[in-house]
Amino acid sequence: MSKKLIYNAHIITMNASLEIIPNGCILIENGKIKNICSGQLKDPDAELIDAQGMFVMPGFINTHTHIPMTMLRGYADDLPLHTWLTEHIFPAEARFVTPENVRIATRLALIEMIKSGTVCFNDMYFFEDVIAEEAKKAGIRGVLGESLIDFPTPSFHTVEEGLALSKALICKWQGDSLIHPSVCAHAPYTCCRKTLQQAKQLADQSNTILQIHIAETRKEVDDITAQTGMPPAEYLHSIGLLDRNVIAAHGVWLNPQETELFASTQTSIAHCPKSNLKLASGIADTYSYLQAGITVSIGTDGTASNNTLDMTEEMRFAALLPKVKHDDPEAVNARTALQMATINGAKALGLEQITGSLEKGKSADLIFIHADSSNMLPVYDEYSAIVYAMNSKNIRSSMVNGEWLMRNRELCHLDKNETLEAIKQLASTIKH
Numbered sequence: 001m002s003k004k005l006i007y008n009a010h011i012i013t014m015n016a017s018l019e020i021i022p023n024g025c026i027l028i029e030n031g032k033i034k035n036i037c038s039g040q041l042k043d044p045d046a047e048l049i050d051a052q053g054m055f056v057m058p059g060f061i062n063t064h065t066h067i068p069m070t071m072l073r074g075y076a077d078d079l080p081l082h083t084w085l086t087e088h089i090f091p092a093e094a095r096f097v098t099p100e101n102v103r104i105a106t107r108l109a110l111i112e113m114i115k116s117g118t119v120c121f122n123d124m125y126f127f128e129d130v131i132a133e134e135a136k137k138a139g140i141r142g143v144l145g146e147s148l149i150d151f152p153t154p155s156f157h158t159v160e161e162g163l164a165l166s167k168a169l170i171c172k173w174q175g176d177s178l179i180h181p182s183v184c185a186h187a188p189y190t191c192c193r194k195t196l197q198q199a200k201q202l203a204d205q206s207n208t209i210l211q212i213h214i215a216e217t218r219k220e221v222d223d224i225t226a227q228t229g230m231p232p233a234e235y236l237h238s239i240g241l242l243d244r245n246v247i248a249a250h251g252v253w254l255n256p257q258e259t260e261l262f263a264s265t266q267t268s269i270a271h272c273p274k275s276n277l278k279l280a281s282g283i284a285d286t287y288s289y290l291q292a293g294i295t296v297s298i299g300t301d302g303t304a305s306n307n308t309l310d311m312t313e314e315m316r317f318a319a320l321l322p323k324v325k326h327d328d329p330e331a332v333n334a335r336t337a338l339q340m341a342t343i344n345g346a347k348a349l350g351l352e353q354i355t356g357s358l359e360k361g362k363s364a365d366l367i368f369i370h371a372d373s374s375n376m377l378p379v380y381d382e383y384s385a386i387v388y389a390m391n392s393k394n395i396r397s398s399m400v401n402g403e404w405l406m407r408n409r410e411l412c413h414l415d416k417n418e419t420l421e422a423i424k425q426l427a428s429t430i431k432h
Helices: 067-072 081-096 099-115 126-136 159-173 192-207 217-227 232-238 254-267 273-278 287-292 313-327 336-341 344-347 382-389 416-431
Strands: 003-012 021-027 032-038 047-050 054-060 060-063 118-125 140-147 179-181 181-184 210-214 246-249 266-270 297-298 366-370 395-400 401-405
Touching: 003 060, 003 179, 003 297, 003 382, 003 395, 054 382, 060 246, 060 297, 060 313, 060 344, 067 081, 067 099, 067 118, 099 118, 099 126, 099 401, 099 416, 118 126, 118 344, 118 395, 126 344, 140 192, 159 179, 159 181, 159 192, 159 401, 181 192, 192 210, 210 232, 217 232, 232 254, 246 401, 254 287, 266 287, 266 344, 287 297, 287 313, 297 313, 297 336, 297 344, 313 336, 313 382, 336 344, 336 366, 336 382
Parallel strands: 003 047, 003 054, 060 118, 118 140, 140 179, 140 181, 181 210, 210 246, 246 266, 266 297
Antiparallel strands: 003 021, 021 032, 054 366, 366 395, 395 401
16 A cells, blocks of 8 residues: 554654654655654555554664675674784685675675664675665665775776776666665775775765775774875865765774864764774774764674674664763763664765654654563663663564565565575585
8 A cells, every 4th residue: 555554653753853752643655754743643545553562763774884794794703803804804705795695695684684673774895786686675775885995806806897887886776766876985095095086076976975984993093194194084084085975984093183074074974883892993982973063873884893783782882882981871872872873874874854763754764663572661761762672673563665674573575584595505605
Protein backbone atom coordinates (compact mmCIF):
# COMPACT_ATOMS: atom_id res chain seq x y z
CA MET A 1 0.00 0.00 0.00
CA SER A 2 1.21 3.53 -0.73
CA LYS A 3 -0.16 4.71 2.64
CA LYS A 4 0.75 3.52 6.12
CA LEU A 5 -0.61 4.73 9.44
CA ILE A 6 1.45 4.07 12.57
CA TYR A 7 -0.55 4.54 15.77
CA ASN A 8 -0.08 4.06 19.54
CA ALA A 9 3.54 5.10 19.00
CA HIS A 10 5.88 6.73 21.50
CA ILE A 11 7.60 8.98 18.95
CA ILE A 12 11.15 10.26 19.42
CA THR A 13 11.22 12.86 16.65
CA MET A 14 14.85 14.14 16.88
CA ASN A 15 13.59 17.40 15.40
CA ALA A 16 15.16 20.75 16.30
CA SER A 17 13.26 20.97 19.59
CA LEU A 18 13.78 17.26 20.38
CA GLU A 19 10.03 16.83 20.60
CA ILE A 20 8.69 13.57 22.06
CA ILE A 21 5.10 12.54 21.29
CA PRO A 22 4.01 9.98 23.91
CA ASN A 23 0.89 8.68 22.17
CA GLY A 24 1.30 9.57 18.55
CA CYS A 25 0.48 8.75 14.97
CA ILE A 26 2.51 8.95 11.80
CA LEU A 27 0.78 8.97 8.43
CA ILE A 28 3.05 7.93 5.56
CA GLU A 29 2.13 8.50 1.94
CA ASN A 30 4.34 7.73 -1.07
CA GLY A 31 7.30 7.16 1.21
CA LYS A 32 7.10 10.49 3.02
CA ILE A 33 5.70 11.58 6.37
CA LYS A 34 2.43 13.33 5.53
CA ASN A 35 1.41 13.97 9.12
CA ILE A 36 2.79 13.37 12.60
CA CYS A 37 0.85 14.27 15.73
CA SER A 38 -0.39 13.20 19.12
CA GLY A 39 -3.70 11.41 19.48
CA GLN A 40 -5.38 9.61 16.61
CA LEU A 41 -5.40 9.99 12.85
CA LYS A 42 -7.72 8.20 10.45
CA ASP A 43 -7.23 7.18 6.85
CA PRO A 44 -9.38 4.35 5.47
CA ASP A 45 -6.88 3.66 2.66
CA ALA A 46 -3.83 3.23 4.90
CA GLU A 47 -2.21 0.05 6.15
CA LEU A 48 -2.60 0.17 9.95
CA ILE A 49 0.48 -0.48 12.11
CA ASP A 50 0.00 -0.76 15.88
CA ALA A 51 3.14 0.46 17.69
CA GLN A 52 1.93 -0.21 21.23
CA GLY A 53 4.93 -0.58 23.54
CA MET A 54 7.29 0.76 20.89
CA PHE A 55 9.51 3.78 20.56
CA VAL A 56 9.37 4.97 16.95
CA MET A 57 12.34 7.10 15.96
CA PRO A 58 14.55 7.92 12.97
CA GLY A 59 16.85 5.06 12.05
CA PHE A 60 20.59 5.27 12.57
CA ILE A 61 22.90 6.88 10.02
CA ASN A 62 26.32 5.25 9.80
CA THR A 63 28.50 8.04 8.40
CA HIS A 64 31.73 6.13 7.82
CA THR A 65 32.23 2.53 6.81
CA HIS A 66 33.71 0.15 4.26
CA ILE A 67 30.99 -2.48 4.17
CA PRO A 68 32.57 -5.16 1.94
CA MET A 69 35.27 -5.53 4.58
CA THR A 70 32.91 -7.97 6.28
CA MET A 71 34.85 -10.56 4.26
CA LEU A 72 37.92 -9.63 6.36
CA ARG A 73 36.25 -9.50 9.78
CA GLY A 74 38.81 -10.84 12.27
CA TYR A 75 41.40 -11.37 9.54
CA ALA A 76 44.23 -9.34 11.13
CA ASP A 77 43.28 -8.24 14.63
CA ASP A 78 45.26 -6.59 17.42
CA LEU A 79 47.72 -4.68 15.24
CA PRO A 80 48.61 -0.97 14.88
CA LEU A 81 46.74 0.77 12.04
CA HIS A 82 49.62 1.21 9.60
CA THR A 83 50.90 -2.35 10.11
CA TRP A 84 47.37 -3.69 9.86
CA LEU A 85 46.67 -1.68 6.72
CA THR A 86 49.89 -1.96 4.72
CA GLU A 87 51.04 -5.46 5.68
CA HIS A 88 47.71 -7.28 5.92
CA ILE A 89 44.61 -5.47 4.60
CA PHE A 90 45.98 -3.96 1.37
CA PRO A 91 47.57 -7.29 0.29
CA ALA A 92 44.40 -9.24 1.15
CA GLU A 93 42.24 -6.76 -0.76
CA ALA A 94 44.50 -7.08 -3.80
CA ARG A 95 43.85 -10.84 -3.81
CA PHE A 96 40.23 -11.16 -2.79
CA VAL A 97 38.34 -7.93 -3.57
CA THR A 98 36.48 -8.79 -6.77
CA PRO A 99 33.01 -7.71 -7.91
CA GLU A 100 31.58 -11.12 -6.98
CA ASN A 101 33.16 -11.13 -3.51
CA VAL A 102 32.15 -7.50 -2.89
CA ARG A 103 28.57 -8.46 -3.71
CA ILE A 104 28.56 -11.31 -1.19
CA ALA A 105 30.26 -9.26 1.54
CA THR A 106 27.93 -6.32 0.93
CA ARG A 107 24.86 -8.49 1.46
CA LEU A 108 26.28 -9.71 4.77
CA ALA A 109 26.96 -6.13 5.84
CA LEU A 110 23.48 -4.97 4.86
CA ILE A 111 21.93 -7.77 6.92
CA GLU A 112 23.96 -6.75 9.96
CA MET A 113 23.22 -3.05 9.55
CA ILE A 114 19.49 -3.50 9.03
CA LYS A 115 19.27 -5.88 11.99
CA SER A 116 20.87 -3.20 14.19
CA GLY A 117 18.74 -0.27 13.08
CA THR A 118 20.78 1.44 10.37
CA VAL A 119 18.69 3.01 7.61
CA CYS A 120 21.47 4.97 5.88
CA PHE A 121 25.20 4.34 5.48
CA ASN A 122 28.13 6.24 3.99
CA ASP A 123 30.57 3.92 2.23
CA MET A 124 34.07 4.33 0.85
CA TYR A 125 35.50 1.28 -0.91
CA PHE A 126 36.01 -0.36 -4.32
CA PHE A 127 33.46 -1.57 -6.90
CA GLU A 128 30.98 0.88 -5.39
CA ASP A 129 28.54 0.39 -8.25
CA VAL A 130 28.11 -3.22 -7.11
CA ILE A 131 27.48 -1.98 -3.56
CA ALA A 132 24.94 0.52 -4.89
CA GLU A 133 23.08 -2.24 -6.74
CA GLU A 134 22.88 -4.38 -3.60
CA ALA A 135 21.81 -1.48 -1.38
CA LYS A 136 19.08 -0.56 -3.86
CA LYS A 137 17.76 -4.14 -3.87
CA ALA A 138 17.80 -4.24 -0.06
CA GLY A 139 15.90 -0.93 0.12
CA ILE A 140 18.43 0.83 2.34
CA ARG A 141 19.69 4.38 1.80
CA GLY A 142 23.37 4.65 0.84
CA VAL A 143 25.91 7.38 0.20
CA LEU A 144 28.62 5.73 -1.89
CA GLY A 145 31.98 6.67 -3.36
CA GLU A 146 34.90 4.92 -5.05
CA SER A 147 37.99 5.26 -2.85
CA LEU A 148 40.61 7.27 -4.77
CA ILE A 149 44.17 6.37 -3.91
CA ASP A 150 47.52 6.92 -5.61
CA PHE A 151 48.40 3.27 -6.18
CA PRO A 152 46.58 0.47 -8.03
CA THR A 153 43.48 -0.93 -6.35
CA PRO A 154 41.23 -3.91 -7.10
CA SER A 155 38.90 -1.69 -9.17
CA PHE A 156 41.33 0.68 -10.94
CA HIS A 157 45.02 0.97 -11.77
CA THR A 158 45.49 4.72 -12.08
CA VAL A 159 43.96 7.80 -10.45
CA GLU A 160 42.54 8.76 -13.84
CA GLU A 161 40.68 5.43 -14.00
CA GLY A 162 39.48 5.96 -10.43
CA LEU A 163 38.16 9.42 -11.28
CA ALA A 164 36.40 7.97 -14.32
CA LEU A 165 34.73 5.36 -12.09
CA SER A 166 33.69 8.12 -9.68
CA LYS A 167 32.18 10.15 -12.52
CA ALA A 168 30.35 7.09 -13.87
CA LEU A 169 28.93 6.35 -10.42
CA ILE A 170 27.66 9.91 -10.15
CA CYS A 171 26.15 9.88 -13.64
CA LYS A 172 24.35 6.59 -13.00
CA TRP A 173 22.97 7.21 -9.53
CA GLN A 174 22.57 10.94 -8.97
CA GLY A 175 18.91 11.72 -8.38
CA ASP A 176 18.06 8.19 -7.24
CA SER A 177 15.60 7.92 -4.34
CA LEU A 178 17.96 5.72 -2.27
CA ILE A 179 21.49 5.91 -3.65
CA HIS A 180 23.44 9.14 -3.24
CA PRO A 181 26.82 9.10 -5.02
CA SER A 182 29.82 10.85 -3.49
CA VAL A 183 33.52 11.39 -4.15
CA CYS A 184 36.23 9.86 -1.93
CA ALA A 185 39.89 10.66 -1.43
CA HIS A 186 41.28 8.00 0.87
CA ALA A 187 43.66 10.07 3.01
CA PRO A 188 46.42 12.69 2.81
CA TYR A 189 49.01 9.93 3.34
CA THR A 190 47.78 7.87 0.35
CA CYS A 191 46.81 10.71 -2.02
CA CYS A 192 49.08 13.40 -3.40
CA ARG A 193 48.02 17.04 -3.53
CA LYS A 194 46.87 16.71 -7.15
CA THR A 195 44.64 13.71 -6.38
CA LEU A 196 43.13 15.44 -3.36
CA GLN A 197 42.33 18.57 -5.34
CA GLN A 198 40.93 16.63 -8.31
CA ALA A 199 38.61 14.78 -5.93
CA LYS A 200 37.41 18.03 -4.34
CA GLN A 201 36.88 19.61 -7.74
CA LEU A 202 34.76 16.67 -8.88
CA ALA A 203 32.69 16.78 -5.69
CA ASP A 204 32.07 20.51 -6.13
CA GLN A 205 31.17 20.17 -9.81
CA SER A 206 28.83 17.26 -9.09
CA ASN A 207 27.20 18.79 -6.01
CA THR A 208 28.17 15.80 -3.87
CA ILE A 209 30.00 15.35 -0.61
CA LEU A 210 33.70 14.50 -0.41
CA GLN A 211 34.79 11.76 2.00
CA ILE A 212 38.30 11.51 3.45
CA HIS A 213 40.21 10.07 6.43
CA ILE A 214 41.94 12.76 8.50
CA ALA A 215 44.22 12.72 11.56
CA GLU A 216 43.44 9.15 12.56
CA THR A 217 46.79 8.40 14.22
CA ARG A 218 49.80 10.16 15.74
CA LYS A 219 51.94 8.60 12.99
CA GLU A 220 49.79 10.23 10.31
CA VAL A 221 50.15 13.61 12.02
CA ASP A 222 53.92 13.20 12.35
CA ASP A 223 54.35 12.01 8.75
CA ILE A 224 52.19 14.70 7.14
CA THR A 225 53.82 17.40 9.29
CA ALA A 226 57.27 16.19 8.23
CA GLN A 227 56.24 16.19 4.55
CA THR A 228 54.31 19.46 4.40
CA GLY A 229 55.33 21.45 7.45
CA MET A 230 51.71 21.35 8.64
CA PRO A 231 49.50 18.86 10.50
CA PRO A 232 46.93 17.04 8.32
CA ALA A 233 43.87 19.27 8.72
CA GLU A 234 45.89 22.46 8.37
CA TYR A 235 47.53 21.05 5.24
CA LEU A 236 44.18 20.06 3.74
CA HIS A 237 42.79 23.50 4.51
CA SER A 238 45.77 25.11 2.75
CA ILE A 239 44.93 23.23 -0.47
CA GLY A 240 41.17 23.87 -0.29
CA LEU A 241 39.94 20.55 1.08
CA LEU A 242 38.09 21.67 4.20
CA ASP A 243 34.57 22.74 3.28
CA ARG A 244 30.90 22.33 4.12
CA ASN A 245 30.58 19.42 1.66
CA VAL A 246 33.46 17.48 3.26
CA ILE A 247 33.06 14.73 5.86
CA ALA A 248 36.28 13.70 7.59
CA ALA A 249 36.50 10.29 9.21
CA HIS A 250 38.15 9.90 12.63
CA GLY A 251 39.70 13.32 13.33
CA VAL A 252 41.34 11.88 16.45
CA TRP A 253 44.36 14.18 16.57
CA LEU A 254 43.06 17.63 15.66
CA ASN A 255 44.80 20.43 17.53
CA PRO A 256 42.84 23.51 18.72
CA GLN A 257 43.73 25.50 15.60
CA GLU A 258 42.57 22.67 13.34
CA THR A 259 39.37 22.38 15.36
CA GLU A 260 38.70 26.03 14.61
CA LEU A 261 39.41 25.43 10.92
CA PHE A 262 36.83 22.61 10.89
CA ALA A 263 34.28 24.83 12.59
CA SER A 264 34.86 27.88 10.38
CA THR A 265 34.70 25.84 7.16
CA GLN A 266 31.72 23.74 8.36
CA THR A 267 33.64 20.52 7.72
CA SER A 268 31.95 17.57 9.43
CA ILE A 269 33.49 14.72 11.40
CA ALA A 270 32.51 11.03 11.33
CA HIS A 271 33.52 9.76 14.76
CA CYS A 272 34.46 6.04 14.89
CA PRO A 273 34.98 5.33 18.60
CA LYS A 274 35.34 1.54 18.60
CA SER A 275 37.69 1.37 15.62
CA ASN A 276 39.81 4.14 17.15
CA LEU A 277 40.05 2.15 20.36
CA LYS A 278 40.75 -1.22 18.75
CA LEU A 279 43.58 0.14 16.61
CA ALA A 280 44.86 2.21 19.56
CA SER A 281 44.50 5.30 17.39
CA GLY A 282 43.29 7.36 20.32
CA ILE A 283 40.12 9.00 21.67
CA ALA A 284 38.80 11.88 19.61
CA ASP A 285 37.85 14.95 21.63
CA THR A 286 34.32 15.04 20.28
CA TYR A 287 33.03 17.10 23.20
CA SER A 288 35.37 19.95 22.28
CA TYR A 289 34.49 19.54 18.60
CA LEU A 290 30.78 19.81 19.38
CA GLN A 291 31.37 22.81 21.64
CA ALA A 292 33.21 24.49 18.76
CA GLY A 293 30.14 24.04 16.54
CA ILE A 294 31.37 21.14 14.39
CA THR A 295 28.76 18.65 13.16
CA VAL A 296 29.95 15.38 14.68
CA SER A 297 28.26 12.17 13.55
CA ILE A 298 29.00 8.49 14.17
CA GLY A 299 30.45 5.78 11.94
CA THR A 300 31.38 2.18 12.60
CA ASP A 301 34.33 2.06 10.20
CA GLY A 302 34.77 -1.34 8.53
CA THR A 303 34.40 -4.70 10.25
CA ALA A 304 38.09 -5.50 9.77
CA SER A 305 38.85 -2.83 12.38
CA ASN A 306 35.77 -2.77 14.61
CA ASN A 307 34.53 -5.73 14.21
CA THR A 308 30.82 -4.88 13.99
CA LEU A 309 28.49 -2.57 12.08
CA ASP A 310 26.22 -2.13 15.11
CA MET A 311 25.36 1.54 15.58
CA THR A 312 23.73 0.88 18.97
CA GLU A 313 27.13 -0.09 20.35
CA GLU A 314 28.90 2.74 18.56
CA MET A 315 26.46 5.31 19.93
CA ARG A 316 27.00 4.09 23.49
CA PHE A 317 30.78 4.33 23.14
CA ALA A 318 30.37 7.81 21.65
CA ALA A 319 28.52 8.86 24.80
CA LEU A 320 30.86 7.20 27.30
CA LEU A 321 34.34 8.04 26.03
CA PRO A 322 34.10 11.87 26.33
CA LYS A 323 33.09 11.50 29.98
CA VAL A 324 36.37 9.75 30.74
CA LYS A 325 38.47 12.01 28.50
CA HIS A 326 37.14 15.13 30.24
CA ASP A 327 36.57 13.60 33.69
CA ASP A 328 33.05 14.94 33.35
CA PRO A 329 29.90 12.76 33.39
CA GLU A 330 27.97 15.56 31.67
CA ALA A 331 30.20 15.59 28.58
CA VAL A 332 28.17 14.30 25.59
CA ASN A 333 24.90 13.33 27.25
CA ALA A 334 22.42 10.77 25.90
CA ARG A 335 20.46 13.34 23.89
CA THR A 336 23.60 14.53 22.15
CA ALA A 337 24.75 10.98 21.42
CA LEU A 338 21.40 10.16 19.82
CA GLN A 339 21.59 13.35 17.76
CA MET A 340 25.05 12.26 16.58
CA ALA A 341 23.62 8.91 15.47
CA THR A 342 20.64 10.40 13.62
CA ILE A 343 20.15 14.04 12.61
CA ASN A 344 23.86 14.96 12.81
CA GLY A 345 24.57 12.11 10.42
CA ALA A 346 22.01 13.46 7.98
CA LYS A 347 23.53 16.95 8.23
CA ALA A 348 27.06 15.62 7.69
CA LEU A 349 25.94 13.83 4.54
CA GLY A 350 23.92 16.75 3.20
CA LEU A 351 20.67 14.80 3.66
CA GLU A 352 19.04 16.73 6.51
CA GLN A 353 16.12 17.73 4.29
CA ILE A 354 15.45 14.06 3.54
CA THR A 355 16.18 12.02 6.65
CA GLY A 356 17.58 12.05 10.20
CA SER A 357 14.42 13.16 12.04
CA LEU A 358 10.70 12.42 11.94
CA GLU A 359 9.01 15.52 10.51
CA LYS A 360 6.36 16.33 7.93
CA GLY A 361 7.72 16.14 4.41
CA LYS A 362 10.74 14.00 5.25
CA SER A 363 11.21 10.43 4.10
CA ALA A 364 9.83 7.77 6.41
CA ASP A 365 13.22 6.34 7.41
CA LEU A 366 12.47 4.97 10.84
CA ILE A 367 12.84 2.14 13.33
CA PHE A 368 10.58 0.50 15.91
CA ILE A 369 12.18 -0.21 19.30
CA HIS A 370 10.57 -2.62 21.77
CA ALA A 371 10.68 -0.36 24.82
CA ASP A 372 8.65 -2.71 27.05
CA SER A 373 11.55 -5.15 27.29
CA SER A 374 13.37 -6.40 30.37
CA ASN A 375 16.65 -4.68 29.52
CA MET A 376 15.03 -1.27 28.98
CA LEU A 377 12.42 -1.01 31.74
CA PRO A 378 11.78 1.12 33.69
CA VAL A 379 12.05 4.07 31.30
CA TYR A 380 12.52 7.33 33.20
CA ASP A 381 14.18 9.07 30.25
CA GLU A 382 13.75 7.92 26.68
CA TYR A 383 17.18 9.09 25.49
CA SER A 384 18.93 7.41 28.39
CA ALA A 385 17.08 4.15 27.75
CA ILE A 386 18.00 4.16 24.05
CA VAL A 387 21.67 5.13 24.45
CA TYR A 388 22.64 3.30 27.64
CA ALA A 389 20.26 0.32 27.90
CA MET A 390 19.09 -0.68 24.44
CA ASN A 391 20.71 -3.39 22.36
CA SER A 392 20.19 -4.13 18.69
CA LYS A 393 17.72 -6.97 19.36
CA ASN A 394 15.30 -4.41 20.82
CA ILE A 395 14.96 -3.02 17.28
CA ARG A 396 12.01 -4.95 15.91
CA SER A 397 11.23 -3.32 12.55
CA SER A 398 12.53 -0.65 10.19
CA MET A 399 11.62 1.12 6.99
CA VAL A 400 13.17 3.49 4.46
CA ASN A 401 11.05 5.68 2.18
CA GLY A 402 8.06 4.10 3.88
CA GLU A 403 9.00 0.59 2.69
CA TRP A 404 9.82 -2.20 5.13
CA LEU A 405 13.44 -3.28 5.45
CA MET A 406 12.73 -5.54 8.41
CA ARG A 407 9.46 -6.47 10.10
CA ASN A 408 9.31 -8.27 13.43
CA ARG A 409 13.05 -9.08 13.03
CA GLU A 410 12.45 -10.71 9.63
CA LEU A 411 14.37 -9.25 6.69
CA CYS A 412 12.16 -8.23 3.79
CA HIS A 413 14.56 -8.17 0.82
CA LEU A 414 17.63 -10.21 1.77
CA ASP A 415 18.13 -13.97 2.03
CA LYS A 416 20.06 -14.39 5.27
CA ASN A 417 20.75 -18.13 5.02
CA GLU A 418 21.96 -17.94 1.44
CA THR A 419 24.26 -15.03 2.30
CA LEU A 420 25.73 -16.79 5.35
CA GLU A 421 26.56 -19.87 3.30
CA ALA A 422 28.19 -17.73 0.60
CA ILE A 423 30.35 -15.83 3.10
CA LYS A 424 31.47 -19.07 4.72
CA GLN A 425 32.63 -20.33 1.34
CA LEU A 426 34.45 -17.06 0.69
CA ALA A 427 36.10 -17.12 4.10
CA SER A 428 37.41 -20.64 3.54
CA THR A 429 39.14 -19.37 0.38
CA ILE A 430 40.66 -16.38 2.16
CA LYS A 431 41.82 -18.50 5.11
CA HIS A 432 43.80 -20.80 2.86
